[in-house]
Amino acid sequence: MAALAEIRLEEINAKEDLSLRLGDALDVKASIGLAIILFLATQSAYLLDKGLPRLLVVVQLVSIVCVVLAALFALFELWPRVYVLPEPESPIISQRIDQLTSHYSAYPDLDTNVANALLHDEMQWAANRIADNQQKNRHKSTLLEWSFWFTFIAVVVNLLTVVLSVKTIF
DSSP states (O other), rough: OOOHHHHHHHHHHHHHHHHHHHHHHHHHHHHHHHHHHHHHHHHHHHHHOOOHHHHHHHHHHHHHHHHHHHHEEEEEEEHHHOHHHHTTTTTTHHHHHHHHHHHTTTSSSSHHHHHHHHHHHHHHHHHHHHHHHHHHHHHHHHHHHHHHHHHHHHHHHHHHHHHHHHHHOO
């Protein structure tokens, strides 16, 4: 049974590592998105500076609103969060071992019982950390998705503006 629990703990620890990596990946995507958003903001400013027809100015104002919203969502995605991590030298573990030793002192195989109970506790603690970190990642993912869609609209609007402004030149 202990071997099965150890395998399960390794699986849970691997999932915990993946949840932390996902948070990092979302931050990288948001950073790349911000670079694109800044380009779009610069492009919109350039297009407005070129003296567009009234309709295209209105279209560019839509793009600017989308760029601002996309930037805000990306920045909120990047807002620092505290991920719950295991503490290798936590006094909680020593206290828990003392509690378990006291509890199982009347039973045979004290060390085995304490080790199994501690292993179960470690799995529960890891599962709780994963749940907390996944909740943070879901929130970050939602913000990134909103940023993406506003960026997408701004890209389409800017491309439309470029196409229509080129058409008016010729």
